[in-house]
Amino acid sequence: MKTVETLNEGLKREYSLTITAAEIEARVDDEVKAVAPQVRMPGFRPGKVPANLIRKMHGEAMSADALNKAIDQGVRDVVAEYKLRPAVQPGVTLADGYERGKDAVITVALEVLPQIETPSIEGLKLERLTIATDDAAVMAKIEEFASQMKRFEDAPKTKKAAAGDQVIIDFAGSVGGVAFDGGTGEDMAVEIGSGQLIPGFEDQLVGVKLGDEKVLNVTFPDDYPVEDLKGQAAEFAITVKAIKVAAETVIDDEFAKSLGLDSLDKLKEIMKDQIEQEHNGLTRTFMKRKLLDQLADAHDFDVPPSMVEAEFNQIWAQLQQEAAREADVEAAQADLEKDREEYRSIAVRRVRLGLLLSEIGQANDVQVNQQEMQRLVMQAAQQYRPEDRQRFVEYIQQDALAAAQLRAPLYEDKVVDFLFEKADITDREVTRDVLEAAIEDEDGHVHGPGCGHDHSHDEKPAKKAAAKKPAAKKEAKADDAAEEAPAKKPAAKKAAAKKDEAEGDVAEKKPAKKSAAKKAAPKE
Known part of the structure; x- marks a missing residue:
C-alpha cells in the first residue's frame, strides 16, 4: 500500500492511499481458504468445493469486503505512521472509475486535534461565594412548601x-x-x-x-x-x-407528621439540607464559570472546524426549537438569526475549553473509573423502557464514541474539582440574591450590598442585553416547559408560557478516539 500526504494545512490533513489489486486479491484468497471448510455445494463433499467455484459464487462480495478491510487497515496505518490524533472520524472516498481487479485509489481526509502546550494550572485564584442557611430561610422554605399543599x-x-x-x-x-x-x-x-x-x-x-x-x-x-x-x-x-x-395550614409537629415525618424539627432538618444543596450548587456554578473564564483567557489555539460545526448545530437546533414555541415564530427566528455569529463564537469557546479540560485531565491522570462508568450507564438506561435498557447497555459497551459522550460530563466535573483543589480560593459570605445576580451578570461581577465594589461610577443600563457573551455564558437551554393541558378539560386551560434559562458554561465535549473509516464498497 502506497501512502502520500496531499494536504497539511492548519488542522486539516489529506492522504492518498493506493491499494494494489494484488493486495486485494491476497485478502480474497485468505477469505476463500477461511470459508472453504464451511461451504456446502451439491455434488461435493463438505469442505471439498474447489476454490474457483467459491470465487465464482461469492467473488463480488468477497472483493468488496476485502477492499473495505484494506481501507480500514490503511486508515489505521496512516494514523499510526503520521502520529495523528483525529478530531472526528476520517472521511474516506474511493476514486471514480474503480473496477474489480485494478488498483484502488483512496482519499482519506480528516481534521486533527491541535497540539496544546501542557496547560499551566499554577496561579489560579478563585473566590468562593457562600450563603449562610439560617432559621428564617428554613421556615420560608417550609412555608412555601406548605402553600403548595x-x-x-x-x-x-x-x-x-x-x-x-x-x-x-x-x-x-x-x-x-x-x-x-x-x-x-x-x-x-x-x-x-x-x-x-x-x-x-x-x-x-x-x-x-x-x-x-x-x-x-x-x-x-x-x-x-x-x-x-x-x-x-x-x-x-x-x-x-x-x-x-x-384551610389554614399550621406548621407544627402535626403538619410534619402528615408528611410522614416524626416532628417539625425533622422537617426543618430536611429542608435545611435541601437549601444547603441548592446553595452549594450556586456556589459551584459561579466558581466554575470564573475558572473557565481564566482558562479561556489564558489559552488561545485553533480548534477543528468540524467539531465547532457539530457543536454549533447542536446549539442552533436547540435555539430553533425554542423559537418555534414562541407566539410570533417568525419574529423569534429573525431575532435568533441576528445572533448567529455570536452563538458560533460560543461553540468555538465550548470546543476549545472541552479540549483544554481534556488535556489537563490526561496530563494529571484524572480518570473515570469502571464503577463510576457503570453507574452512569445504569442511570442513563433508566430513561428507556424496561425492555430496551439492556440493548442500550450493550450499545454503550460496543460504541466507543457513545461511551465517551456519556462519560464526558462526569469527566469534566472531575477535572474541574481537580483544578479547584489546585486553586488559591478565598471565601466570602453573601446573600442568595447577590450570588444569583453574579451568576447572571454578563461580566461576572459580584454586585450588591457587601460585594466589595464601588458602584458610584456605574451607569445603569436602560435594558439588559438579550445576547449572551460567548466568554461568559453557555447557550440558552430550552426548559421544555410543555404547554399545560388538564387531563379532562383541555379547552379551558390557557397555553403555558415557555420558560428560558441561561446556565452553565462549557459543553462537556471529548474528541472521539474512534478512527475507523466509513465503508467504501467498490462499484459494480
Missing part, C-alpha cells in the same frame, strides 16, 4: 366565591353555538386567581354561589395550542357544584 374545605352554603376560593363546576363550552372537543367536563376544581385558565374565565366566577348556573363569555388567546380555537370567542355554560375556602 394548600387544602380546601367546604364553605357555608350562602358563601359567595371570592379570589383565593376554590369553585367546583360542571361546564359545557361552545364556539358559535357548536360544542368542541374537550370543552365539556364535570367536577372541575378552579382556584379563582390562580391564572390556570384562559383569561377572563376565573374572574367571572367571583360572586357565584352554590347551585348557580351561569354562562361565561371568553376569548381563546391567539397562542392557544389548539389551532381551531385560537382567537375564537367562546361560551361556557357552568353549574356551581361547591364553594370551598382555603
Whole structure:
C-alpha cells in the first residue's frame, strides 16, 4: 500500500492511499481458504468445493469486503505512521472509475486535534461565594412548601366565591353555538386567581354561589395550542357544584407528621439540607464559570472546524426549537438569526475549553473509573423502557464514541474539582440574591450590598442585553416547559408560557478516539 500526504494545512490533513489489486486479491484468497471448510455445494463433499467455484459464487462480495478491510487497515496505518490524533472520524472516498481487479485509489481526509502546550494550572485564584442557611430561610422554605399543599374545605352554603376560593363546576363550552372537543367536563376544581385558565374565565366566577348556573363569555388567546380555537370567542355554560375556602395550614409537629415525618424539627432538618444543596450548587456554578473564564483567557489555539460545526448545530437546533414555541415564530427566528455569529463564537469557546479540560485531565491522570462508568450507564438506561435498557447497555459497551459522550460530563466535573483543589480560593459570605445576580451578570461581577465594589461610577443600563457573551455564558437551554393541558378539560386551560434559562458554561465535549473509516464498497 502506497501512502502520500496531499494536504497539511492548519488542522486539516489529506492522504492518498493506493491499494494494489494484488493486495486485494491476497485478502480474497485468505477469505476463500477461511470459508472453504464451511461451504456446502451439491455434488461435493463438505469442505471439498474447489476454490474457483467459491470465487465464482461469492467473488463480488468477497472483493468488496476485502477492499473495505484494506481501507480500514490503511486508515489505521496512516494514523499510526503520521502520529495523528483525529478530531472526528476520517472521511474516506474511493476514486471514480474503480473496477474489480485494478488498483484502488483512496482519499482519506480528516481534521486533527491541535497540539496544546501542557496547560499551566499554577496561579489560579478563585473566590468562593457562600450563603449562610439560617432559621428564617428554613421556615420560608417550609412555608412555601406548605402553600403548595394548600387544602380546601367546604364553605357555608350562602358563601359567595371570592379570589383565593376554590369553585367546583360542571361546564359545557361552545364556539358559535357548536360544542368542541374537550370543552365539556364535570367536577372541575378552579382556584379563582390562580391564572390556570384562559383569561377572563376565573374572574367571572367571583360572586357565584352554590347551585348557580351561569354562562361565561371568553376569548381563546391567539397562542392557544389548539389551532381551531385560537382567537375564537367562546361560551361556557357552568353549574356551581361547591364553594370551598382555603384551610389554614399550621406548621407544627402535626403538619410534619402528615408528611410522614416524626416532628417539625425533622422537617426543618430536611429542608435545611435541601437549601444547603441548592446553595452549594450556586456556589459551584459561579466558581466554575470564573475558572473557565481564566482558562479561556489564558489559552488561545485553533480548534477543528468540524467539531465547532457539530457543536454549533447542536446549539442552533436547540435555539430553533425554542423559537418555534414562541407566539410570533417568525419574529423569534429573525431575532435568533441576528445572533448567529455570536452563538458560533460560543461553540468555538465550548470546543476549545472541552479540549483544554481534556488535556489537563490526561496530563494529571484524572480518570473515570469502571464503577463510576457503570453507574452512569445504569442511570442513563433508566430513561428507556424496561425492555430496551439492556440493548442500550450493550450499545454503550460496543460504541466507543457513545461511551465517551456519556462519560464526558462526569469527566469534566472531575477535572474541574481537580483544578479547584489546585486553586488559591478565598471565601466570602453573601446573600442568595447577590450570588444569583453574579451568576447572571454578563461580566461576572459580584454586585450588591457587601460585594466589595464601588458602584458610584456605574451607569445603569436602560435594558439588559438579550445576547449572551460567548466568554461568559453557555447557550440558552430550552426548559421544555410543555404547554399545560388538564387531563379532562383541555379547552379551558390557557397555553403555558415557555420558560428560558441561561446556565452553565462549557459543553462537556471529548474528541472521539474512534478512527475507523466509513465503508467504501467498490462499484459494480
